[in-house]
Amino acid sequence: MSIDKQDVQKIAHLARLALTEDDAEQYQHSLSSVLSLVEQMQSVNTDGVEPLSNPLEMTQRLRDDVVTEDNQRDAFLANAPQTEAGLFLVPQVIE
Amino acid sequence: MFEQSISALAQHLRNKDISSIELTRLFLDRIQEIDPQLNSFITVSDELALQQAKAADTQIAAGNGGPLTGIPIAHKDLFCTQGTLTTCGSKMLYNFIPPYESTVTKQLQAAGAVMLGKTNMDEFAMGSSNENSFYGAVKNPWDCNTVPGGSSGGSAAAVAAGLAVAATGTDTGGSIRQPASFCGITGLKPTYGRVSRFGMIAYASSLDQGGPMAKSAEDCAHLMQAMAGFDEKDSTSADIPTDDYLANINAPLTGLTIGLPKEYFGEGLDSDVAATIMSAVKEFEALGATVKDISLPNLALSIPAYYVIAPSEASSNLSRFDGVRFGHRCDAPRDLLDMYTRSRAEGFGTEVQKRIMVGTYALSEGYYDAYYLKAQKIRRLIKEDFVNALNEVDVIMGPVAPTTAFELGSKTSDPVAMYLEDIYTLSVNLAGVPAMSVPAGFVNTMPVGLQIMGNYFCEAKLLNIAHQYQQRTDWHLKTPTMAKGVSA
Numbered sequence A: 001m002s003i004d005k006q007d008v009q010k011i012a013h014l015a016r017l018a019l020t021e022d023d024a025e026q027y028q029h030s031l032s033s034v035l036s037l038v039e040q041m042q043s044v045n046t047d048g049v050e051p052l053s054n055p056l057e058m059t060q061r062l063r064d065d066v067v068t069e070d071n072q073r074d075a076f077l078a079n080a081p082q083t084e085a086g087l088f089l090v091p092q093v094i095e
Numbered sequence B: 001m002f003e004q005s006i007s008a009l010a011q012h013l014r015n016k017d018i019s020s021i022e023l024t025r026l027f028l029d030r031i032q033e034i035d036p037q038l039n040s041f042i043t044v045s046d047e048l049a050l051q052q053a054k055a056a057d058t059q060i061a062a063g064n065g066g067p068l069t070g071i072p073i074a075h076k077d078l079f080c081t082q083g084t085l086t087t088c089g090s091k092m093l094y095n096f097i098p099p100y101e102s103t104v105t106k107q108l109q110a111a112g113a114v115m116l117g118k119t120n121m122d123e124f125a126m127g128s129s130n131e132n133s134f135y136g137a138v139k140n141p142w143d144c145n146t147v148p149g150g151s152s153g154g155s156a157a158a159v160a161a162g163l164a165v166a167a168t169g170t171d172t173g174g175s176i177r178q179p180a181s182f183c184g185i186t187g188l189k190p191t192y193g194r195v196s197r198f199g200m201i202a203y204a205s206s207l208d209q210g211g212p213m214a215k216s217a218e219d220c221a222h223l224m225q226a227m228a229g230f231d232e233k234d235s236t237s238a239d240i241p242t243d244d245y246l247a248n249i250n251a252p253l254t255g256l257t258i259g260l261p262k263e264y265f266g267e268g269l270d271s272d273v274a275a276t277i278m279s280a281v282k283e284f285e286a287l288g289a290t291v292k293d294i295s296l297p298n299l300a301l302s303i304p305a306y307y308v309i310a311p312s313e314a315s316s317n318l319s320r321f322d323g324v325r326f327g328h329r330c331d332a333p334r335d336l337l338d339m340y341t342r343s344r345a346e347g348f349g350t351e352v353q354k355r356i357m358v359g360t361y362a363l364s365e366g367y368y369d370a371y372y373l374k375a376q377k378i379r380r381l382i383k384e385d386f387v388n389a390l391n392e393v394d395v396i397m398g399p400v401a402p403t404t405a406f407e408l409g410s411k412t413s414d415p416v417a418m419y420l421e422d423i424y425t426l427s428v429n430l431a432g433v434p435a436m437s438v439p440a441g442f443v444n445t446m447p448v449g450l451q452i453m454g455n456y457f458c459e460a461k462l463l464n465i466a467h468q469y470q471q472r473t474d475w476h477l478k479t480p481t482m483a484k485g486v487s488a
Helices: A005-014 A021-043 A075-077 B005-016 B021-039 B046-061 B103-110 B152-161 B177-183 B217-227 B269-286 B299-320 B338-345 B350-363 B369-392 B414-419 B426-431 B460-473
Strands: B041-044 B072-076 B114-119 B166-169 B187-190 B210-214 B257-261 B290-296 B395-399 B434-442 B446-453
Touching: A005 A021, A005 B350, A021 B290, A021 B299, A021 B369, A021 B414, A075 B152, B005 B021, B005 B217, B021 B041, B021 B072, B021 B114, B021 B152, B021 B350, B041 B152, B046 B114, B046 B434, B072 B103, B072 B152, B103 B114, B103 B166, B103 B217, B103 B269, B103 B460, B114 B152, B152 B166, B152 B177, B152 B210, B166 B217, B177 B446, B187 B217, B187 B350, B187 B460, B210 B217, B217 B338, B217 B460, B257 B369, B269 B290, B269 B395, B269 B434, B269 B460, B290 B369, B299 B350, B299 B369, B299 B414, B299 B426, B299 B446, B350 B369, B369 B446, B395 B460, B414 B460, B434 B460
Parallel strands: B072 B114, B072 B166, B257 B290, B257 B395
Antiparallel strands: B041 B114, B166 B210, B187 B210, B187 B434, B395 B446, B434 B446
16 A cells, blocks of 8 residues: 555644655655555454454443542643743634 | 662661662662663653652661662653653653653552653654664663664663663553563563553553563562552553462462464564573473463454554544643744644654554544454454463463564664564553563573463463573573673
8 A cells, every 4th residue: 555745745734743845755655664564454354343442341431520639730831831821822823 | 789689679678788878879870880871761860769768768767668668760751750851752742840640650659669760762652672762772781782672672771781670661562571572671561451551651542551670570570569450540440459469479380371372483483582482481391381382363463453553542642742731842833733733743753753644544534444443353353362362271472572682773764674573562462461571591692581471460470470480590680791880
């Protein structure tokens, strides 16, 4: 299975990765070889096989809807690249 | 002193032959002296280590504390440690100081262990050679021209070189067992859900599992006593009581049935590695075990299934690295999209970007059924192989990797060749069963690990089996020449 440079740029856009033309060309080869490797799966008949997402076949355990943690706003903001007035600062979204 | 077991060191600490502060200083000095050649640490937390050692000495003086009190260990740089830099081997997190502590490191700290620092690793645990770290490759202490294995290569190299008594690692597709094998130490990947994933930076959540890496099975058992258990903070943690991992470590192996899967001894396996594994199996026969030929017919499919499932989960898990709340942010972003795309392209290395894109592709509209769903169906076939085999035998044995540690740079240009290195380990993660790597000999001066795989939650049995082998052999006691530094 091989993909072209345009496909790589499309996937990169979905993955929110800015690729240069050179990057896209490099990834075109490596992604194609990985996708060829995973193509092997298609030769296996899996009709009637239930997909397995958790090896222990457990379902998500839910907790009671009660507050269990203290407010740690300052601690969490401490790692942010930019903050203002106790909020995460990002480039303007709405004109 | 640096070569001694946890039990022996604990005895020395209790007898006041040495204090934890002295022991910690000895390891910090060794790191300073030897690690420049290995690059096994990203962060050395000297001050914190000495504070913790002081507290441990106080506890020991008061007659309290357990076997881990005052023992210097290291943590893979993927476990969040409150107040200590945690990078996950990535430029993306070059400045990340976690505001919370992972459950594993918290439990080991509560058991009195001293944290020497954070060990180097493949970026976001993606790799089989530790060459994908933003902080540079780690070297194998047995031969600095070879890789230590990945992605817990920093932990493995540090333990093998005597820079820490033991270390934590994580295993998504073999990342505890393969570096343990390449560096000649003992490593255990527990059953999925046995050790909490809370505070572990996620790669592939349905496969990731933390576990101990140490010189011996007995030392791994000491770590498991503290690490294992149910954790409310991890919604996939197994709510099943833990075993006492030391209680039956000396039980005889009479009556043990060992399965040897024919698929583990086929094409691609180095003949000297195969001979080493078979001579280890003979030791088990001498200990009273019987051997049976078995089959894990879908083994070859574990590679394609893994390289769909793991990247798919990674593409989702790594979406949180967007330059908003933590981690790297690009300079002067034009708008929000520009900030996301440039921050991520600058922060992630090529292997991480590649896996994110493979996962994004596999989960995208039109491809989901053909890739992700198909891989999950194959995952069930692989699990059934293990369930069927383990109905016939108590444990499965085989090699950890097809070869010993390979040369640095020798496989970096061919990703598929690198991925094939994981053929014997990946299926264990897909099935979720526990498995160990135990030093079993050398090929051309490089260590070989024997893999022992068992049934769900049978870690105590695996440790017993490995310990009995280590009572008869001394492979786990061998030390690389470079470890015998001046402060030994």
